Amino acid sequence: MENATGERIADQIGRFQTQLQMDGRGRKHRILMVSDFFFPNFGGVESHIYYLSQCLLKLGHKVVVMTHAYGKRSGVRYVTGGLKVYYVPWKPFLMQNTLPTLFLTFPIVRTILIREKISVVHGHQAFSTLCHEALMHARTMGYKVVFTDHSLYGFADAGSIHMNKVLQFTLADIDQAICVSHTSKENTVLRSGISPEKVFMVPNAVDTAMFTPSPNRLSCDEIVIVVISRLVYRKGADLLVEVIPEVCRLFPKVRFIVGGDGPKRVRIEEMREKFSLQDRVEMLGAVPHAQVRSVLISEAFCIAILEAASCGLLTVSTRVGGVPEVLPDDMVVLAEPAPEDMVRAVRKAIDMLPGIDPHVMHLRMKKLYSWDDVAKRTEIVYDRAMQSPQTDLLERLPRYLTCGAWAGKLFCLVMIINYLLWCLLEYLQPTEGIEEVPDIRPVHARLESVDETCETQGKGN
Template sequence: MDGTKHRILMVSDFFFPNFGGVESHIYYLSQCLLKLGHKVVVMTHAYGNRSGVRYVTNGLKVYYVPWRPFLMQNTLPTLFLTLPIVRTIIIREKISVVHGHQAFSTLCHEALMHARTMGYKVVFTDHSLYGFADAGSIHMNKVLQFTLADIDQAICVSHTSKENTVLRSGISPEKVFMVPNAVDTAMFTPSPKRLSCDEIVIVVISRLVYRKGADLLVEVIPDVCRLFPKVRFIIGGDGPKRVRLEEMREKFSLQDRVEMLGAVPHAQFPYRGILHSHSGSSKLWTVDSKHQSWRCPREPAPEDMVRAVKKAIDMLPGIDPQVMHLRMKKLYSWDDVAKRTEIVYDRAMQSSTTNLLDRLPRYLTCGSWAGKLFCIVMIINYLLWRLLEFLQPAEGIEEVPDIRPLHSQLDSRDDSCEAQEKQI
């Protein structure tokens, strides 16, 4: 690493006050990058009355641009209408790297396209796994192929996710880094005493959608409840598959053993389970459908998941929560994620800058008709950018002064980002 301090614009349709894995990832990563001395600004769409510029913990600046969500918290795709505001923010904040998050984020794709047109370095993080057969996945894979055709670097949160992204987009594997998610070990604290196995609570926290394995859960829960009378489930999250889970609960008369909490803010969730869908930081064991392939088959069937749960339950008497917590604290650290992401930024800054004519052939490889369409889109985007440069020169856009992060003014008695205050 060359020690360069970067000026990063995080872009996604998914950010607080919305709750989810992408939102938490952007927030915690930004906090730790601020701690490392980088400047970080977040751009997302407006949420209710939350519009304009806001500051959250440690002076993290968030632009809630005045667009409303169109579908599933995504803004309406416009291709070119976001160019003026993206350009203004990049110039005002003196951004050097634009980092987009989540393949389903419209704002992410458009911001990366505009930033690349303007000659800035761009990085993309793919957070989820997607298929290849259904109509939605086919469409999204083509969009991802367009976005990643001219990307500097990409990040995936697991090796399986990397393979999935490379297959879907055609990006060179050499451009893709694997940087895992982390867990806030300060929020997930173990019980001071050994937990009793008289009642085993399995906690699932997830968006209830197909790609998160909600359909798998519908088939697993009845079998687990039949095999283990002492087990009950707490399910936190919402989504289109919630109806299937509620129908399953009614069909097998599991109302007293399957508790559906719906969408619950992180701070209000009763973290009291034994098995947790994200980590074993405060609990005892984790059963994950894909990312933890050493605990469960890579392409799990319901019976595979049931066997994995049985194995975890059998191991409960010999597990010490404190030991597991310390292990998770070392394995999944946001400080480590930030340092690894810093390396990705350094690599992106070292990539060569090319003009439009050099970049167009990369889009032509995206398909016989799609490649030509992508080239037309990029040419129009380039012409609009040049028009904006003429109508409103960059020199006429006022640059904002940098604000010193609050944590640098305080007594930092704990070096871990996970121990910082998380009030939004």
């Protein structure tokens, strides 16, 4: 019986290797996007996964998303463009993250991988528990894996130390990694110890069709500064508490609109009361992503970088992380993360406003940032991942030993247990007993096929 189980696993690995080699010679990829962060939750990671998946579908790849259940949204759903989403029945534990279980997610991850005939597993965000566990299970089963890091983290505080060790474990056996800026790449390499040759820089993008300039430009009699962000410390919400009163004192024609929610919202509201700025500082609360443009296009200035620039607005931001890489110098005013320097930057931006042409800026953004370009660059990363050599458990274990004297041994133990669990699952439910789902071509692909057929018939007539 044990020999039969071993033969099934060996046969499955052989089929995986054959499929991966064929994919590496030009066949379209079959991608599973995994993250705890996806719609209906709103944020940068959620938008990145959605827009990237849509563009990959247009390129002819199969894309499936796996995330945890959101309220009553559970099971299998289809969103725009025929994108299939698995909302697995795990509830969020903290900040939209599922409770870490290590092994309990293996059965459902394995079933999805086999049913959808996946060839590449792409995990997103270092804070996502589901991402780390899915990548671990995928490597155990012999799949190619790619990881995208969306954030910067430090090295000194307790939270960062633990997160960096988890990232070191995940990236010890990764095929390729993606970072959204050169600063992020340097940060990820230092935190995880991954080889820089395995890390690609692929920036975020913006849907310029969604964020367009207002047809009617505002009068210079009033300047409105818009802030759309999560009101948390790492987004600079504490700076607003000191910057807003000073800017209002220096510029009587300036008023603020603050969109977003978070623990620092109370401090901003207290500041507004303290300085009697109720008529000059408007608090919108949480703003759905679909309504962000309607807020931005009515204003002459804001801090939301890509969306604001696409709307033809001048941007002010702090000179931290990868922010200086986002826009050219004539489209953004950067400041040090200090109140007095932020006030200086706002003054400079207000002086620059008369020379800003929103429509010219929008056209520049269309050339600078495109999700189609991001998808093509990500496609190259998948090709590189497919070309990486296939390794068995004994070849992979030494990679984990480099993660530390004690951590390395612990990581090896975790992977050995995970491999044994895979053998048990193969015995209890063989791969042959899991039905593969038929592929459904996306709507846009079917429409293109119809257009080609009509064009061919037209030529024939």
